[in-house]
Amino acid sequence: MAESNFVDYVKIFCKSGQGGAGSAHLRREKYIPKGGPDGGDGGRGGHIILEGNEHKWTLLHLKYKKHIKAGNGESGGAQRMTGADGEDIILEVPLGTIVRDGETGEFILEVTEHGQQKTLMKGGRGGQGNDHFKTSTNQTPRYAQPGEDGEEGWKILELKVLADVGLVGFPSAGKSTLLSVVSAAKPKIADYPFTTLTPNLGIVGHREQRSFVMADIPGIIEGAHEGKGLGLRFLRHIERNPMLLFMVPADSEDHLKEYNILLSELEKYNPELLDKQRFLAISKADMLDQELMKEISTELKGIPHLFFSSVTGYNVQQLKDTIWEILNS
Structure with missing residues (x-):
């Protein structure tokens, strides 16, 4: 997906439809001059409904559609004819979308x-x-109820990527x-900071046709919880992942310090993140030989870890x- 096309936050104004008015018609036919009320x-006014779509990965389609308005209900008619309901508006959203009051x-x-529908308004x-x-004392009421107004207001839609494992x-x-x-995902890769500007998802194949979903979250820097770097924009995606895989490169100057900074940033953003696996x-x-690996392992004493090379x-x-064992423990 093109980086410029990834949108995970939109604010839209929504208005559901107004109900149609009831009819105050009185039945008047040639041979029935006093037919009474009919x-x-x-x-009803149209609803605004959200529907999950597993084929959508972004809120881009709503970015430039700031006002969403459902149809109004039609008025009732003679012969007890009910007016047509207002047209519902169904907004397709990616899985993991949450809505907040604006x-x-x-x-x-x-x-x-996928396919889940929830009524927003x-x-x-x-x-x-x-x-x-009509009653025994008022057999020809010449009034009816007006339709109820719909709901309206600003709503915030946020996308939080759904994955089993988040890379931190x-x-x-x-x-x-x-x-x-480990997957068929093709993220942009280069040796400089913030190559990844959007979360990337990949399905990781495992033994016996098993699989799990891994999310590459844009890099965290010290102060990310305050909005530094890419900051709060992508920390929210980590909230969805039941497991977090912390990654520290072998050429780091201080592996333990880097790991603790990452933990600290997550804790400052949301302390509940530290409850995750x-x-x-x-x-x-x-880049390491066995002796250097032993030194780093001594430095990381008490922290479960593993050395690996993607190259x-x-x-x-x-x-x-x-990862599979942890996810299924």
Whole structure:
């Protein structure tokens, strides 16, 4: 997907339809001069509905569609004819989309399954016709209910990528390279910071036709929780992943310090992220000999970790085995 086409945040104004008015019609036919009330009910206003679509990966299609308005219900007619309902608006969204109130930021709903429909705004109810209001003392009511107004307001749609494993690391830690090796994903790869500007997803094949989904999250830097670098824009995607795979490159000056900075940034953004399953992978292990690996392992004492190389394939299968075990523990 083109980087410029990845949109994970939009703010739109939504208005559901107004209900149609009930009819105050009185039956008047040639041989029935006093037929009484026969006004029908108004139709309901159109709903605004969100529908999950697993084939969509971005909110780009809503970025330039700032105002969403459903149809109004039609008025009731004679002979107790109910007015037509207003046209519903169905907005297709990627799985993992959440909606918040545009004024308060309060959570409203989330869509996580393909084909799942959730009503964002209900249309107004149609008014009742005068037929509902006749009584023994008022047999010809000449009034009916107006239709109810629809709902309106600003809504915020956020996309949080759905994946089993989220890759967490500083820029140029080798996350994109790993994803390209273990899946069919083709992320942009280069040896400079912030090569990855959008989350990339890849399906990782495992033994016996098993698989899991891995997400390459754009690199974190110190101060990301305050919005530095790509900051808060992509930290939200990590919230969806049940497991976090931390990656520190072999050529790091201080592996433990780098790992602790990553942990600290996640904790400052959302302390609950530290409750997730996590594992540390030392990438670019082809740069190390056995003696250096022992030194780094001593430095990381007590932290489960594994050395691997995406370039040579060293320990890549063992890394996938470890991830699978953690996901299914």
